Amino acid sequence: RFSAHHSNLDDPVILRAEFELDLAKSEDIVKRMRRAWIMRKAQQPYSYESAARIFEDPRGQQASILIEKAGLAKSKVGGATVSERNANCIVAGAGATARDVLRLIDLMQSKVLETSGIQLEREIVIW
Numbered sequence: 001r002f003s004a005h006h007s008n009l010d011d012p013v014i015l016r017a018e019f020e021l022d023l024a025k026s027e028d029i030v031k032r033m034r035r036a037w038i039m040r041k042a043q044q045p046y047s048y049e050s051a052a053r054i055f056e057d058p059r060g061q062q063a064s065i066l067i068e069k070a071g072l073a074k075s076k077v078g079g080a081t082v083s084e085r086n087a088n089c090i091v092a093g094a095g096a097t098a099r100d101v102l103r104l105i106d107l108m109q110s111k112v113l114e115t116s117g118i119q120l121e122r123e124i125v126i127w
Helices: 026-043 063-069 098-116
Strands: 002-006 012-017 051-053 080-082 089-092
Touching: 063 098, 080 098, 089 098
Parallel strands: none
Antiparallel strands: 002 012, 051 089, 080 089
């Protein structure tokens, strides 16, 4: 249960929330956590040590689907490639440079904006 206040921007703002937690055996919690971990790993690129999730999911959309619809599945700039398993991940292959990754991120953002009208926001921080 939560109460919300509408701002001038027409988006509700949560002012208070109440949570009801269920007690569970520690073995059941561990099983659920393992299952969630396995599902997460199944969706990540094979070489997830050299991959990163790039964009936040826009409200009601999935960045990976928008990227695929923009025709960028498996796109490559230098040594950086859009992952086959999750288009919202970039895999830095052998010889990839930061410039390759940044150019691929720019390509993904501009192509998705062009094809869907949606501006993808980066989940990663670049400084």
